[in-house]
Amino acid sequence: MSILKKISIAMLASAAMTAGASAADPVIDYTPAPAQPAYSDPGFDWNRFYAGVNGAYVNAASDVWGIGALAGMNTQFDQMVFGFEVSAQANYDGGTYYGAQYDLTGRAGYLVSDDVLLYGVGGIGHHFGDAVGIAGAGIEFAVSDDVTIGSEYNWSFTDMGTSSHAIDAKARWYFN
Numbered sequence: 001m002s003i004l005k006k007i008s009i010a011m012l013a014s015a016a017m018t019a020g021a022s023a024a025d026p027v028i029d030y031t032p033a034p035a036q037p038a039y040s041d042p043g044f045d046w047n048r049f050y051a052g053v054n055g056a057y058v059n060a061a062s063d064v065w066g067i068g069a070l071a072g073m074n075t076q077f078d079q080m081v082f083g084f085e086v087s088a089q090a091n092y093d094g095g096t097y098y099g100a101q102y103d104l105t106g107r108a109g110y111l112v113s114d115d116v117l118l119y120g121v122g123g124i125g126h127h128f129g130d131a132v133g134i135a136g137a138g139i140e141f142a143v144s145d146d147v148t149i150g151s152e153y154n155w156s157f158t159d160m161g162t163s164s165h166a167i168d169a170k171a172r173w174y175f176n
Helices: 003-024
Strands: 049-059 063-077 080-093 096-113 116-127 130-142 147-157 163-175
Touching: 049 080, 063 096, 063 163, 096 130, 116 147, 130 163
Parallel strands: none
Antiparallel strands: 049 063, 049 163, 063 080, 080 096, 096 116, 116 130, 130 147, 147 163
């Protein structure tokens, strides 16, 4: 057999074996998938003005129930939220008007998550005819893009040694 025939037979055999082997291999596309932008829900926007309503149980000289209105402004720095709130509340003892409360408080809080705020309260007020100091704490939950609900405990005290305790529920509507 001539050398040319041997080379031709070897090439044909090699091509036949290679064709069968490549047919069994899966076709793999090595082009990288396009990068997908990472989506991150920004959470509730605490950095804005709000107005709301509250209902409260107040333990003063008598146990009374109150209903009121409030307004405030928050500023958010990363996980910290600072703000102020003004409120007015009418109090009733068994359906009889008992007296009013007017408060100006500062708030400083920490975001436990994007939609849960734990905060402390401090300020001044005018309760039932007396000037008072106020200290307390609260929690606020975002239930939609513009509405929160929460609860707050406040201890009010005078320089004469009298004090009262209030536990309230609040609903706040945030505006851009």
